[in-house]
Amino acid sequence: MPSTKALVRPVSPRLAEGLVTHIERAPVDHALAHEQWGRYTAALRENGWETVEVAAADDHPDGVFVEDTVVVFRNVALMARPGAESRRGETPAVEEALVGLGCSVNRIREPGTLDGGDVLKTGDTVYVGRGGRTNAEGVRQLRAAFEQLGARVVAVPVSKVLHLKSAVTALPDGTVVGYPPLVDEPSLFGRFLPVPEEAGAHVVLLGGGRLLMAASAPKSAELFSELGFEPVVVDISEYEKLEGCVTCLSVRVRDLHT
Numbered sequence: 001m002p003s004t005k006a007l008v009r010p011v012s013p014r015l016a017e018g019l020v021t022h023i024e025r026a027p028v029d030h031a032l033a034h035e036q037w038g039r040y041t042a043a044l045r046e047n048g049w050e051t052v053e054v055a056a057a058d059d060h061p062d063g064v065f066v067e068d069t070v071v072v073f074r075n076v077a078l079m080a081r082p083g084a085e086s087r088r089g090e091t092p093a094v095e096e097a098l099v100g101l102g103c104s105v106n107r108i109r110e111p112g113t114l115d116g117g118d119v120l121k122t123g124d125t126v127y128v129g130r131g132g133r134t135n136a137e138g139v140r141q142l143r144a145a146f147e148q149l150g151a152r153v154v155a156v157p158v159s160k161v162l163h164l165k166s167a168v169t170a171l172p173d174g175t176v177v178g179y180p181p182l183v184d185e186p187s188l189f190g191r192f193l194p195v196p197e198e199a200g201a202h203v204v205l206l207g208g209g210r211l212l213m214a215a216s217a218p219k220s221a222e223l224f225s226e227l228g229f230e231p232v233v234v235d236i237s238e239y240e241k242l243e244g245c246v247t248c249l250s251v252r253v254r255d256l257h258t
């Protein structure tokens with residue numbers, strides 16, 4: 001049976017110190033952040049995912065953004081080498097959790113850098129963003145790791161936002177969705193659907209037509225409903241203050257067969 005496990009990582013007491021790059025720092029309400037994480041993980045479970053908690057990383061303010069630490073393709077976990085040095089210590093516990101789930105491990109090595117948030121998979125296509133956190137050597141290493149597994153790796157420039165997946169994600173039918181002012185080169189994606197809000201570009205595929213989305217994108221949710229999808233909405237305001245989005249709070253492991 002295909003696995004439907006989702007790695008998540010508890011919120012660090014130092015969350016408010018998380019990195020901000022493209023936006024102004026705003027005060028984070030820790031209690032609310034905690035509550036929102038609880039609702040986010042509950043939404044995953046209510047939609048058929050078994051959440052697996054990675055050991056807490058209290059000294060890593062950004063540890064909750066677990067997506068950035070790894071890219072899983074088929075049964076291979078390619079451990080990231082985060083572009084921000086302060087985040088590099090987040091990876092070992094994630095690796096341990098993925099080995100526990102039966103993944104084989106590969107790694108991005110120095111001088112490569114790569115954040116999981118820069119990698120968008122849809123079918124066998126793997127888009128990788130070359131931007132502030134992922135360098136050309138990281139792209140090259142990802143290509144070498146995944147092309148041999150049958151992936152078609154497409155590199156795209158990212159200059160306006162933190163990560164590729166801050167700019168675009170993909171619907172279940174493979175259509176790439178993005179908020180045009182933040183997308184460098186929409187023509188690189190086969191089918192591109194513009195959405196009216198920044199957070200409308202962020203969807204997590206829950207299964208069937210269900211899309212996990214942030215409450216800050218009501219018009220995009222309506223657009224997706226009109227197209228026959230089913231938005232499942234969670235408020236992640238405290239994570240958005242740290243440039244996080246719905247994708248970054250979990251790693252969905254879909255392709256493992258157990």
Ligand SMILES: NC(=O)NCCC[C@H](N)C(=O)O
Binds near residue numbers: 018067116163243
């Ligand atoms: N994949 C993601 O969108 N990750 C968000 C990471 C936010 C964190 N404050 C960072 O700057 O690394």
